[in-house]
Amino acid sequence: MREDGWDDLIMRVESFCCEYDIIMPDMSAPYKKSTRACEQNITNEHYYRVKTLNTLIDFQLAELDSRFTNNSLEFLILSATFDPRDNFRSFKREDVCNLVLRFYPHDFTSYDMFALDMECGYFLADIQKDPRFANTTTVSDLCRRLVESRKSAFFPIIYRLICLVLTLPVSTATTERTISSMNIIKNKLRNKMEDEFFDDLMVLYIEKVIIEKEFADSIDNDSVIAKFEVSGPRRIRFS
Known part of the structure; x- marks a missing residue:
């Protein structure tokens, strides 16, 4: 979000302002605090991006670091590869394999790892073109639709891994x-x-x-x- 999410955020804000007839501030104009110009001589974009958005991101990261261990953060990052939003944009083969190697080494054999790597090569292309998965928003929905579409039989190793990830609320x-x-x-x-x-x-x-x-x-x-x-x-x- 800090590196490449600003432009997408601004596009959504502009769309929201146009929809509800709200005046969108000029991001290149000098930032004014109340009715007077800011003494630091910065633009609106600098203020909202650096002093507001980045500060909020740093605050959230600091709060996450204080609440979760490094292992928990690594697990959350790797398991996010199954996030189905934006047409499975987050899915990465290396994250799937690393998730197994790092947190479930005793649940998968060497043959399972080979099969998992093969399944990842076909999983994304198959799911993205299937209209039954078009509006999937959560990992639990993904798991349910895999069963309903019987694709859990075509991707049994990935399905097993998703089931293990979904046990997190009980184990934590x-x-x-x-x-x-x-x-x-x-x-x-x-x-x-x-x-x-x-x-x-x-x-x-x-x-x-x-x-x-x-x-x-x-x-x-x-x-x-x-x-x-x-x-x-x-x-x-x-x-």
Whole structure:
């Protein structure tokens, strides 16, 4: 975005301004702070590009560096190769192979790596010309449409890798939730279970908590109160 994203951003801003009849500032004109010209004698483009956009990018990068480890950032960058937006513009064969070598070396054999390299050579051209993938916007949508179109059978190694990437939300659940789940599952009466069985229970428990939270968020409080009121006479009304 810092190096080559400015022109595309300006084009989108100009299109937005034209659509809603908004005056677009002249990027080559001197930047004015309030009603007076800026003492630094810079243009509007310099102000919005260097002092606003680049500063915001630096702030976001600093926040990412403080929140994620280098391994997590590398994983996010490499897994972004499956981003289907802009007609799979981000897809790169080398990123796909590096993703496997770096994070899933025990899940793929040497033969799988050879097959993966072959699949990457045909995957992009095949998906881009298929209208069923035209409006795909997320990796989960890509995975679902691969199954619906039965292309998961033509690209089984890529499909398996995408499924592994989609397990990230479960494997990176918040530390607080994980610790509390561990205390509930492996208590004093069940402190000798095997690690493999314990891992399976952890995944099931966290998934259960996530599903229950989504269900609870979908319930309207007013409907619960109304149902409770009509269930019997009350001393006071809730609404």
